[in-house]
Amino acid sequence: MTGELADAVRRAVGAVTDPELRRPLADLDMLRDITVDGTVAHVGIALTIVGCPAATRIESDVHAAAAAVPGIEAVEVAVGVMTPEERRALTERLRDGRAPRQMPFGPDSLTRVIAVTSGKGGVGKSSLTANLAVALAARGRRVGLIDADVHGFSIPGLLGIAPGTQPTRIDDLMLPPVAHDVKAISIGMFLREGESVVAWRGPMLHRTVQQFLTDVFFGDLDVLLIDMPPGTGDIAITLGQLLPHAEVLVVTTPQEAASDVAIRSGLVARQTGQRVIGVVENMAxxxxxxxxxxxxxxxxxxxxxxxxxxxxxxxxxxLASVPLSPALRTGGDAGLPVVLGDPQDPAARAILAVADAIDQAGRGLAGRRLSVTPR
Structure with missing residues (x-):
């Protein structure tokens, strides 16, 4: 009976999901000795790194899972850390056969890559991107978000990611913070205390964007949204070269001065092979x-x-005309996107309609190699 209880505890604890990697502990080889002494379960787990930011939550979830097994009345959890060899094996498994620094979002990837662009700043592109990401995640989609607006980064604040929050590093992999079920990365997460300005030119910008695509472990995504910087500069060219298969969503305001420049951003994207899938008019x-x-x-x-x-x-x-909205602005300031905080607001309803259109359109399989072998 004790052996059966221990097996039941192992199954329950193994099903607990790591909040950063979003995979069961059993799949990540994070379980250690699990025994039962009478009605007391002794559970050993190994975290990926010392000081893992998710340690408290993992330990709590493991304790709750073991305690829920019939016949268990008390639980003792022993927390350790993976050895360098175990971490190395884990990162290789997470890459799923890819070489280090190889981008997982190539033309054959099943992940839809959508670059949200505008001709000029101040049209609400980042607010729209953050809300779209959250709306798609609320539909059960696995969503990643790259803040490629290096000089004007704002995604962490819009998603409510606390200042000072950094990605967790497992050797050469970075695990992006998760907010509202969206995995997000931004240069703002790497600035030292007191820094607020990034004064970089082309080569540094190119390297940063490339590292976001190769060194950040997003896992299996349905959609990767990229909040582009305004205009058609270095980053737009870099992403056009790295992701020529990406789809593009163009954001403008009703004003002629904004729409004229937004047209240019769409034309430049199309020149790199990217496809414009729609236009959103903001501040209507x-x-x-x-x-x-x-x-x-x-x-x-x-x-x-x-x-x-x-x-x-x-x-x-x-795809939509999003009206001016005090709720959209206050939600962004508070880190609670309006599609969650006030979904009946007219702006929220318009953004949700855009999310529906994107979600229903899906991504075609034409021209892509599939991992199947004909018989």
Whole structure:
């Protein structure tokens, strides 16, 4: 009976998910000796690194899982750390056969890569990207988010990731912090205390973006969103070279000055082989409580971008017009995206409609090699 109880405890504890790697402890070889003495379970686990930020949660979840096994009345958890050899084996297993520093999001990947771009700053592109990521994750999609706006990074704050939070390092792999079920990485997570400015030029920008794609372990993703910097500079060119198969979502405001520049960002993306999948018009007219309409930035910008980027064989849809919204702004400041904090807000409903359109469209398999062998 004691052996059967120990086996039951091992199964229960092995099913506990590591909150950073998002895989069961048994699959990660994090279980150690598990024995039962009467009604007391003695459970040994090994964390990936010393000072693992998820240690408290893992220990708590392991304790709860073991205690839930019928016949167990008390649990003692012993926490250790993997040896360098065990960590090396783990990182090799996580790479799934890929060589170190090899990008997992190539043309044959099943992950949809969507770059969210704009011609100029200040159009709400980052707020839209953060909310889209959270909305897709709420639909059960596995979502990653890269903040490629190195000079104007804002994704950590928009997602409510606490200042000073850094990725967990397992040898040469980085595990991105998770917020609202979105795995996110940003240069803002690497700045030393007191730093707030990144003054880099082309080579450093290229290297940083490349490391985000190769050294950050996102695991199996359904969608990888990339918050692009405004304009058509170094990072846009780098990502066009690294991810020529990526899809592009163009964000503009209704204002002509914004839409004219947004068209250029879509054209540059198309020149690298990327496909424009839609346009979102942000900061559109707001209906006030008395029924009047505040048309602060005019109208027609989104449609102008659609008309300029559409081709006979490849029309570009206007996915939504997102109205000006105090709730969208306050949610961003608080780190609680409006699609979660106030989903009935008109801006939230418009963004959720964009998430629906992206989610339902899926990614075609044409031109990609599949891991199957005909018989």
């Amino acid at each position: 007219a707001l209906t006030l409580p008395d029924g009047t309409v505040l048309d602060l930035f005019g109208s027609g910008g989104g449609q102008a971008v659609v008309d300029a980027l559409s081709q006979d064989a490849d029309p570009v849809p206007l």
